[in-house]
Amino acid sequence: MSQDFIGVDLETSLGYLLKEASSALRAAMEAVLRPLGMTVTHYSCLELLAQRPGLSNSELARGAFVTRQSMNVLLQGLERDGYVTRPAQAPVGKVLPTRLTPRGRRSLEKATVAVRSVEDRMLGGLSKDEHAEAFRILQGMIQSLRDDNEDA
Numbered sequence: 001m002s003q004d005f006i007g008v009d010l011e012t013s014l015g016y017l018l019k020e021a022s023s024a025l026r027a028a029m030e031a032v033l034r035p036l037g038m039t040v041t042h043y044s045c046l047e048l049l050a051q052r053p054g055l056s057n058s059e060l061a062r063g064a065f066v067t068r069q070s071m072n073v074l075l076q077g078l079e080r081d082g083y084v085t086r087p088a089q090a091p092v093g094k095v096l097p098t099r100l101t102p103r104g105r106r107s108l109e110k111a112t113v114a115v116r117s118v119e120d121r122m123l124g125g126l127s128k129d130e131h132a133e134a135f136r137i138l139q140g141m142i143q144s145l146r147d148d149n150e151d152a
Contacts (some may be wrong), residue, residue, distance in 0.1 A: 018141075025122060032114035036107070041066055043115060045074060046100060046108040049084065054097035083107060 010016045029040050044064040048055060055063070061071035075098060078084045083104035086096040100108065123131055 025118070028118045028121070029115055032118055033111055036111055036114060038107070038111055041070070041074060042078070043108075043111045045071070045078065046083065046104055046111065049098055049100045050105065050108055053099050056095040056097065060098065078104070 008016065026040055029043070033039060033043055041064050045060055048060055048063045052059075057071050057075060058068055060075070061068045064071065066074075075084065075086070079086055082101055084098050085101050086098050126134065
């Protein structure tokens, strides 16, 4: 590598800062979920199912930012442990719609309180207006990146 090469200045890179924030958020979430016997992916799956019952393995994987294979392994464990239920046969096509069981819903309620406490701590130094502005800015960044990917 030549001495003239100048990479990304990590001190001023917004992308690096976002990755660092994401990593810190995940670590804080894992810390509060671990005593509940959950991971962030486990929690994400239950939360997605509570808000959108009947999602397929592929839809859950996309929503939890994991591969279909990883989600399938997780779903098998969740089903075995009584947190979710899936039909033995697909009602239509190959999709096995997944639903929370009462046990899954109770577990999710505890996890939601824990995760909300992390988010409250993360946002604790922001005013309501700053929180809204940060939310708007992040949504704009996501949309810009998605728009660029669609054009490619």
